[in-house]
Amino acid sequence: MLKETIRQLVSSTEKMSMAMGGQLQLAGVSAAEQKALLGELNNKNDKNSGYAYMWN
Protein backbone atom coordinates (compact mmCIF):
# COMPACT_ATOMS: atom_id res chain seq x y z
CA MET A 1 0.00 0.00 0.00
CA LEU A 2 2.93 2.34 0.66
CA LYS A 3 4.01 1.88 -2.95
CA GLU A 4 0.57 2.79 -4.25
CA THR A 5 0.36 5.81 -1.94
CA ILE A 6 3.71 7.09 -3.22
CA ARG A 7 2.63 6.62 -6.83
CA GLN A 8 -0.51 8.64 -6.11
CA LEU A 9 1.45 11.40 -4.37
CA VAL A 10 3.96 11.90 -7.17
CA SER A 11 1.19 12.02 -9.76
CA SER A 12 -0.85 14.69 -7.96
CA THR A 13 0.57 18.02 -6.81
CA GLU A 14 -2.55 18.59 -4.75
CA LYS A 15 -2.25 15.30 -2.88
CA MET A 16 1.46 15.90 -2.35
CA SER A 17 0.81 19.33 -0.83
CA MET A 18 -1.87 17.90 1.43
CA ALA A 19 0.42 15.06 2.53
CA MET A 20 3.24 17.52 3.28
CA GLY A 21 0.84 19.51 5.40
CA GLY A 22 -0.27 16.37 7.23
CA GLN A 23 -3.81 16.77 5.88
CA LEU A 24 -4.06 13.65 3.75
CA GLN A 25 -5.60 10.44 5.09
CA LEU A 26 -3.10 7.70 4.33
CA ALA A 27 -5.34 4.64 4.47
CA GLY A 28 -3.58 1.28 4.50
CA VAL A 29 -0.20 2.80 5.36
CA SER A 30 1.26 1.59 8.67
CA ALA A 31 2.24 4.03 11.40
CA ALA A 32 5.94 3.35 10.79
CA GLU A 33 5.55 3.92 7.04
CA GLN A 34 3.56 7.10 7.64
CA LYS A 35 6.18 8.50 10.01
CA ALA A 36 8.94 7.77 7.50
CA LEU A 37 6.95 9.20 4.60
CA LEU A 38 6.18 12.45 6.39
CA GLY A 39 9.79 12.64 7.57
CA GLU A 40 11.04 12.39 4.00
CA LEU A 41 8.47 14.81 2.57
CA ASN A 42 9.34 17.40 5.16
CA ASN A 43 13.04 17.03 4.48
CA LYS A 44 12.80 16.79 0.72
CA ASN A 45 15.09 19.72 0.16
CA ASP A 46 17.61 18.70 2.77
CA LYS A 47 20.03 16.50 0.88
CA ASN A 48 21.99 15.71 4.02
CA SER A 49 19.04 14.69 6.12
CA GLY A 50 19.89 11.03 6.50
CA TYR A 51 22.58 8.79 7.73
CA ALA A 52 25.52 8.52 5.55
CA TYR A 53 26.87 5.89 3.25
CA MET A 54 28.57 3.20 5.26
CA TRP A 55 30.35 1.64 2.35
CA ASN A 56 30.85 2.06 -1.34
Added chain:
Amino acid sequence: MNDCIPLIGQQMKQLAKRWFTAEPLAELAERFIEDKLQEASKFGRLTVIHYRMFGGGGDEVFRAAAAVELSILASDILDDLQDQDAPAKPWMQVPGAAALHVASSLLTLSQQTMLDCTEDDGMRLALAGMMNRYLLQAANGQMLDIMNEITDEQSYLDMVRQKSSMLLSFACMTGVMLAGHPWHGVIEQYAVEIGIAAQLRNDIRDLLRWDDKSDFLQRKRTLLTLFLLESLGEEDKWIHDYFDGRLSVGEVAGRRQSFEEACERTGTILYGSVMSRMHYNRFEELLDSVQESGPWKSTFLQLLNQEIA
Protein backbone atom coordinates in the same frame (compact mmCIF):
# COMPACT_ATOMS: atom_id res chain seq x y z
CA MET B 1 35.72 9.41 19.14
CA ASN B 2 37.67 10.62 16.10
CA ASP B 3 40.85 10.41 18.17
CA CYS B 4 40.80 6.62 17.94
CA ILE B 5 41.17 6.63 14.14
CA PRO B 6 45.00 6.91 14.19
CA LEU B 7 45.22 4.22 16.87
CA ILE B 8 43.20 1.77 14.75
CA GLY B 9 45.26 2.63 11.66
CA GLN B 10 48.51 2.23 13.55
CA GLN B 11 47.43 -1.22 14.74
CA MET B 12 46.49 -2.31 11.23
CA LYS B 13 49.84 -1.27 9.84
CA GLN B 14 51.82 -2.82 12.70
CA LEU B 15 49.96 -6.11 12.34
CA ALA B 16 50.63 -6.30 8.60
CA LYS B 17 54.28 -5.50 9.18
CA ARG B 18 54.57 -8.15 11.88
CA TRP B 19 52.88 -11.03 10.06
CA PHE B 20 53.55 -10.35 6.39
CA THR B 21 57.24 -11.15 6.09
CA ALA B 22 57.23 -11.58 2.31
CA GLU B 23 58.18 -8.13 1.05
CA PRO B 24 55.62 -7.85 -1.81
CA LEU B 25 52.80 -8.93 0.49
CA ALA B 26 53.83 -6.42 3.15
CA GLU B 27 54.21 -3.63 0.60
CA LEU B 28 50.84 -4.18 -1.07
CA ALA B 29 49.04 -4.68 2.25
CA GLU B 30 50.44 -1.39 3.55
CA ARG B 31 49.34 0.42 0.39
CA PHE B 32 45.84 -1.03 0.62
CA ILE B 33 45.57 -0.25 4.33
CA GLU B 34 46.61 3.36 3.68
CA ASP B 35 43.82 3.65 1.13
CA LYS B 36 41.29 2.14 3.52
CA LEU B 37 42.26 4.58 6.25
CA GLN B 38 40.97 7.43 4.08
CA GLU B 39 37.47 6.20 5.00
CA ALA B 40 37.97 7.10 8.66
CA SER B 41 37.60 3.60 10.15
CA LYS B 42 33.82 3.72 10.57
CA PHE B 43 33.44 0.02 11.33
CA GLY B 44 36.35 0.04 13.76
CA ARG B 45 34.88 3.03 15.54
CA LEU B 46 31.59 1.17 15.92
CA THR B 47 33.59 -1.50 17.74
CA VAL B 48 35.20 1.08 20.02
CA ILE B 49 31.88 2.83 20.77
CA HIS B 50 30.20 -0.45 21.72
CA TYR B 51 33.13 -1.49 23.86
CA ARG B 52 32.95 1.75 25.82
CA MET B 53 29.14 1.63 25.89
CA PHE B 54 29.28 -1.73 27.65
CA GLY B 55 31.87 -0.66 30.18
CA GLY B 56 35.13 -1.62 28.48
CA GLY B 57 38.05 0.59 29.41
CA GLY B 58 41.21 -1.05 28.05
CA ASP B 59 43.33 -0.41 24.98
CA GLU B 60 42.84 -3.93 23.59
CA VAL B 61 39.79 -2.58 21.80
CA PHE B 62 42.02 -0.86 19.24
CA ARG B 63 43.42 -4.23 18.25
CA ALA B 64 39.88 -5.63 17.98
CA ALA B 65 38.83 -2.62 15.90
CA ALA B 66 41.86 -3.24 13.66
CA ALA B 67 40.71 -6.87 13.23
CA VAL B 68 37.30 -5.60 12.17
CA GLU B 69 38.75 -3.06 9.74
CA LEU B 70 41.10 -5.68 8.22
CA SER B 71 38.08 -7.91 7.54
CA ILE B 72 36.20 -5.03 5.97
CA LEU B 73 39.20 -4.15 3.81
CA ALA B 74 39.44 -7.76 2.62
CA SER B 75 35.71 -7.71 1.81
CA ASP B 76 36.07 -4.44 -0.09
CA ILE B 77 38.91 -5.82 -2.20
CA LEU B 78 37.00 -9.01 -3.00
CA ASP B 79 33.87 -7.02 -3.81
CA ASP B 80 35.76 -4.75 -6.22
CA LEU B 81 37.48 -7.70 -7.87
CA GLN B 82 34.08 -9.35 -8.35
CA ASP B 83 32.34 -6.24 -9.65
CA GLN B 84 35.31 -4.86 -11.64
CA ASP B 85 33.93 -1.36 -11.17
CA ALA B 86 36.49 0.52 -9.05
CA PRO B 87 39.48 1.17 -11.34
CA ALA B 88 40.89 3.91 -9.09
CA LYS B 89 41.40 1.62 -6.12
CA PRO B 90 45.02 0.48 -5.60
CA TRP B 91 44.02 -3.19 -5.52
CA MET B 92 42.55 -2.81 -9.00
CA GLN B 93 45.86 -1.48 -10.29
CA VAL B 94 47.91 -4.59 -9.49
CA PRO B 95 47.61 -8.07 -11.04
CA GLY B 96 44.33 -9.70 -9.98
CA ALA B 97 46.12 -12.73 -8.55
CA ALA B 98 48.17 -10.49 -6.24
CA ALA B 99 45.12 -8.51 -5.10
CA LEU B 100 43.21 -11.73 -4.44
CA HIS B 101 46.10 -13.11 -2.43
CA VAL B 102 46.40 -9.94 -0.31
CA ALA B 103 42.64 -10.06 0.39
CA SER B 104 42.74 -13.66 1.58
CA SER B 105 45.86 -12.92 3.66
CA LEU B 106 44.12 -9.92 5.28
CA LEU B 107 41.17 -12.12 6.20
CA THR B 108 43.46 -14.58 7.95
CA LEU B 109 45.32 -11.71 9.61
CA SER B 110 42.03 -10.31 10.91
CA GLN B 111 41.15 -13.66 12.47
CA GLN B 112 44.57 -14.02 14.09
CA THR B 113 44.27 -10.47 15.40
CA MET B 114 40.87 -11.18 16.92
CA LEU B 115 42.33 -14.21 18.70
CA ASP B 116 45.14 -12.05 20.06
CA CYS B 117 42.78 -9.42 21.52
CA THR B 118 42.41 -11.15 24.84
CA GLU B 119 44.14 -13.70 27.05
CA ASP B 120 40.82 -15.04 28.29
CA ASP B 121 40.32 -18.33 26.40
CA GLY B 122 36.55 -18.32 26.87
CA MET B 123 36.22 -14.84 25.45
CA ARG B 124 38.64 -15.66 22.63
CA LEU B 125 36.51 -18.62 21.59
CA ALA B 126 33.32 -16.58 21.79
CA LEU B 127 34.81 -13.76 19.69
CA ALA B 128 36.18 -16.12 17.05
CA GLY B 129 32.85 -17.96 16.80
CA MET B 130 30.90 -14.72 16.55
CA MET B 131 33.26 -13.37 13.90
CA ASN B 132 33.06 -16.47 11.72
CA ARG B 133 29.28 -16.69 12.00
CA TYR B 134 28.83 -13.10 10.85
CA LEU B 135 31.40 -13.32 8.07
CA LEU B 136 29.82 -16.53 6.79
CA GLN B 137 26.40 -14.89 6.70
CA ALA B 138 27.89 -11.93 4.86
CA ALA B 139 29.48 -14.39 2.39
CA ASN B 140 26.05 -15.89 1.70
CA GLY B 141 24.57 -12.45 1.08
CA GLN B 142 27.46 -11.46 -1.17
CA MET B 143 26.93 -14.57 -3.30
CA LEU B 144 23.25 -13.78 -3.73
CA ASP B 145 24.22 -10.25 -4.77
CA ILE B 146 26.77 -11.49 -7.30
CA MET B 147 24.23 -13.82 -8.91
CA ASN B 148 21.76 -10.92 -9.32
CA GLU B 149 18.80 -13.30 -9.15
CA ILE B 150 16.65 -11.21 -6.81
CA THR B 151 13.03 -11.48 -7.85
CA ASP B 152 11.09 -9.53 -5.24
CA GLU B 153 11.37 -7.00 -2.44
CA GLN B 154 11.57 -9.55 0.34
CA SER B 155 14.40 -11.51 -1.24
CA TYR B 156 16.28 -8.25 -1.79
CA LEU B 157 15.92 -7.22 1.84
CA ASP B 158 16.98 -10.71 2.95
CA MET B 159 20.09 -10.43 0.81
CA VAL B 160 20.96 -6.98 2.22
CA ARG B 161 20.33 -8.28 5.74
CA GLN B 162 23.04 -10.85 5.15
CA LYS B 163 25.46 -9.00 2.92
CA SER B 164 25.61 -5.60 4.57
CA SER B 165 24.01 -5.85 7.98
CA MET B 166 26.06 -8.79 9.20
CA LEU B 167 29.27 -6.80 8.80
CA LEU B 168 27.79 -4.03 10.93
CA SER B 169 26.60 -6.58 13.49
CA PHE B 170 30.12 -8.01 13.54
CA ALA B 171 31.65 -4.58 14.20
CA CYS B 172 29.20 -3.71 17.00
CA MET B 173 29.17 -7.13 18.65
CA THR B 174 32.97 -7.31 18.79
CA GLY B 175 32.93 -4.29 21.09
CA VAL B 176 30.07 -5.64 23.20
CA MET B 177 31.67 -9.04 23.73
CA LEU B 178 35.20 -7.77 24.27
CA ALA B 179 33.80 -5.66 27.10
CA GLY B 180 32.76 -8.93 28.76
CA HIS B 181 29.08 -8.87 27.83
CA PRO B 182 27.42 -11.86 26.14
CA TRP B 183 26.03 -11.65 22.60
CA HIS B 184 23.25 -9.06 22.58
CA GLY B 185 20.13 -9.57 20.45
CA VAL B 186 18.98 -5.95 20.36
CA ILE B 187 22.40 -4.77 19.20
CA GLU B 188 22.24 -7.23 16.33
CA GLN B 189 18.71 -6.08 15.47
CA TYR B 190 19.66 -2.43 15.34
CA ALA B 191 22.80 -3.14 13.35
CA VAL B 192 20.57 -4.92 10.82
CA GLU B 193 18.34 -1.83 10.60
CA ILE B 194 21.35 0.48 10.10
CA GLY B 195 22.63 -1.83 7.38
CA ILE B 196 19.37 -1.82 5.47
CA ALA B 197 18.91 1.95 5.86
CA ALA B 198 22.42 2.68 4.62
CA GLN B 199 22.23 0.19 1.75
CA LEU B 200 19.01 1.80 0.51
CA ARG B 201 20.69 5.23 0.60
CA ASN B 202 23.53 3.76 -1.44
CA ASP B 203 21.00 2.27 -3.83
CA ILE B 204 19.51 5.72 -4.48
CA ARG B 205 22.98 7.06 -5.24
CA ASP B 206 23.80 4.09 -7.48
CA LEU B 207 20.49 4.30 -9.32
CA LEU B 208 21.10 7.91 -10.33
CA ARG B 209 24.76 7.70 -11.28
CA TRP B 210 25.64 7.12 -14.92
CA ASP B 211 28.95 5.25 -14.93
CA ASP B 212 30.30 1.73 -14.34
CA LYS B 213 28.70 1.64 -10.89
CA SER B 214 25.23 2.56 -12.14
CA ASP B 215 22.73 -0.07 -10.99
CA PHE B 216 20.58 0.67 -14.02
CA LEU B 217 23.35 0.40 -16.61
CA GLN B 218 24.56 -2.76 -14.85
CA ARG B 219 20.97 -4.11 -14.92
CA LYS B 220 21.23 -4.74 -11.21
CA ARG B 221 18.15 -5.89 -9.30
CA THR B 222 17.61 -3.76 -6.22
CA LEU B 223 14.57 -2.62 -4.30
CA LEU B 224 14.59 0.54 -6.42
CA THR B 225 15.08 -0.95 -9.85
CA LEU B 226 12.29 -3.43 -9.06
CA PHE B 227 9.99 -0.57 -8.02
CA LEU B 228 10.95 1.47 -11.08
CA LEU B 229 10.28 -1.39 -13.49
CA GLU B 230 6.83 -2.03 -12.08
CA SER B 231 5.92 1.68 -12.17
CA LEU B 232 6.89 2.64 -15.71
CA GLY B 233 4.52 4.18 -18.23
CA GLU B 234 4.35 3.57 -21.97
CA GLU B 235 6.83 6.40 -22.65
CA ASP B 236 9.43 4.60 -20.54
CA LYS B 237 9.34 1.36 -22.51
CA TRP B 238 13.02 1.79 -23.42
CA ILE B 239 13.94 1.34 -19.75
CA HIS B 240 12.25 -2.07 -19.73
CA ASP B 241 13.86 -2.92 -23.05
CA TYR B 242 17.31 -2.08 -21.74
CA PHE B 243 16.84 -3.96 -18.48
CA ASP B 244 15.66 -7.05 -20.38
CA GLY B 245 18.62 -6.85 -22.75
CA ARG B 246 16.73 -5.76 -25.86
CA LEU B 247 18.73 -2.50 -26.00
CA SER B 248 22.49 -2.13 -25.55
CA VAL B 249 24.39 0.33 -23.34
CA GLY B 250 25.30 2.30 -26.44
CA GLU B 251 21.64 2.70 -27.34
CA VAL B 252 20.68 4.21 -23.98
CA ALA B 253 23.91 6.12 -23.21
CA GLY B 254 22.41 9.49 -24.17
CA ARG B 255 19.19 9.09 -22.19
CA ARG B 256 20.39 9.95 -18.71
CA GLN B 257 18.02 12.87 -18.30
CA SER B 258 14.99 10.82 -19.39
CA PHE B 259 16.00 8.15 -16.94
CA GLU B 260 16.30 10.62 -14.06
CA GLU B 261 12.91 12.07 -14.94
CA ALA B 262 11.39 8.57 -14.90
CA CYS B 263 12.92 7.90 -11.47
CA GLU B 264 11.37 11.11 -10.09
CA ARG B 265 8.04 10.80 -11.89
CA THR B 266 7.42 7.22 -10.77
CA GLY B 267 8.27 8.02 -7.14
CA THR B 268 11.20 5.61 -7.15
CA ILE B 269 13.52 8.00 -5.33
CA LEU B 270 10.87 8.89 -2.77
CA TYR B 271 10.09 5.21 -2.21
CA GLY B 272 13.78 4.41 -1.58
CA SER B 273 14.12 7.36 0.81
CA VAL B 274 11.01 6.40 2.76
CA MET B 275 12.05 2.76 3.08
CA SER B 276 15.51 3.83 4.21
CA ARG B 277 14.11 6.25 6.77
CA MET B 278 11.71 3.65 8.10
CA HIS B 279 14.59 1.29 8.89
CA TYR B 280 16.61 4.14 10.38
CA ASN B 281 13.66 5.10 12.61
CA ARG B 282 13.42 1.48 13.77
CA PHE B 283 17.15 1.55 14.58
CA GLU B 284 16.65 4.65 16.74
CA GLU B 285 13.77 3.02 18.62
CA LEU B 286 15.90 -0.04 19.33
CA LEU B 287 18.86 2.12 20.36
CA ASP B 288 16.66 3.92 22.89
CA SER B 289 15.72 0.57 24.41
CA VAL B 290 19.35 -0.26 25.21
CA GLN B 291 20.03 1.17 28.64
CA GLU B 292 23.81 1.23 28.16
CA SER B 293 23.55 3.48 25.09
CA GLY B 294 22.55 6.60 27.03
CA PRO B 295 25.81 8.55 27.31
CA TRP B 296 27.04 7.26 23.94
CA LYS B 297 23.96 7.90 21.87
CA SER B 298 24.99 11.25 20.42
CA THR B 299 28.50 10.00 19.57
CA PHE B 300 27.00 6.97 17.87
CA LEU B 301 24.52 8.99 15.83
CA GLN B 302 27.24 11.45 14.88
CA LEU B 303 29.37 8.60 13.54
CA LEU B 304 26.49 7.24 11.46
CA ASN B 305 25.77 10.65 10.01
CA GLN B 306 29.33 11.38 8.98
CA GLU B 307 29.61 10.95 5.27
CA ILE B 308 32.65 9.34 3.76
CA ALA B 309 34.37 11.91 1.62
